[in-house]
Amino acid sequence: MLIETGMIYITDTLSINEKEIHQEFMRASGPGGQNVNKVATAVKLRFNVRDSSSLPHEIRTRLIGLAGRRMTEDGVLIIDARRFRTQERNRQDAIDRLVELIRKAAQRPKPRHKTRPTLISKRHRLDAKRRRGKTKQMRQSIHSIED
Numbered sequence: 001m002l003i004e005t006g007m008i009y010i011t012d013t014l015s016i017n018e019k020e021i022h023q024e025f026m027r028a029s030g031p032g033g034q035n036v037n038k039v040a041t042a043v044k045l046r047f048n049v050r051d052s053s054s055l056p057h058e059i060r061t062r063l064i065g066l067a068g069r070r071m072t073e074d075g076v077l078i079i080d081a082r083r084f085r086t087q088e089r090n091r092q093d094a095i096d097r098l099v100e101l102i103r104k105a106a107q108r109p110k111p112r113h114k115t116r117p118t119l120i121s122k123r124h125r126l127d128a129k130r131r132r133g134k135t136k137q138m139r140q141s142i143h144s145i146e147d
Contacts, residue, residue, distance in 0.1 A: 008095065010102050016054040022046040023094070025087060042082035045094040050075025055102070063105035077101075 009015045025040040049055065049063050049071070067077050081094035117125075 008099065010099050011106055014055075014059070014102070014106060016047075016052065016102070020047060020052055020054060021095070021098070023091060039087070041085060041087045041090055042080065043087065043090040043094045045079040045081065045091075045098060047077045047079075047098060048075060049077050059102070059105050062109075063102060066101060066105050 006018045007015045024044040026042050027040050079094045079097050081090040084090050
């Protein structure tokens with residue numbers, strides 16, 4: 001990923017403007033001693049997917065599906081980064097995760113081709129069912145077989 005002149009390059013043909021990303025810094029929870037209580041190192045990155053002019057429609061819809069719980073009802077993708085102790089590394093981590101998610105959405109899914117089970121696989125399945133039925137029949141009491 002390369003950031004130049006306010007653009008974040010995702011692929012050779014796809015980039016988003018850094019102005020479309022909003023970052024909010026807050027105090028991170030967890031270990032870190034006094035540093036965690038004083039310094040706002042955690043990053044909450046917001047990217048409005050629904051209104052983004054940088055993303056084509058098909059990538060936008062796949063990204064909304066991939067984001068899951070990270071997507072709000074308004075179509076805003078929220079990424080929390082609090083893995084590192086410094087604000088800059090958390091900021092870079094959040095951008096890297098956004099880029100990776102957009103790259104996944106940019107890949108077209110392979111179309112599924114309908115296949116049919118082979119004759120041998122059908123035969124194996126039916127043989128297994130017969131064997132299972134015989135096993136169950138052997139477990140029955142003698143009285144129930146005569147009835």
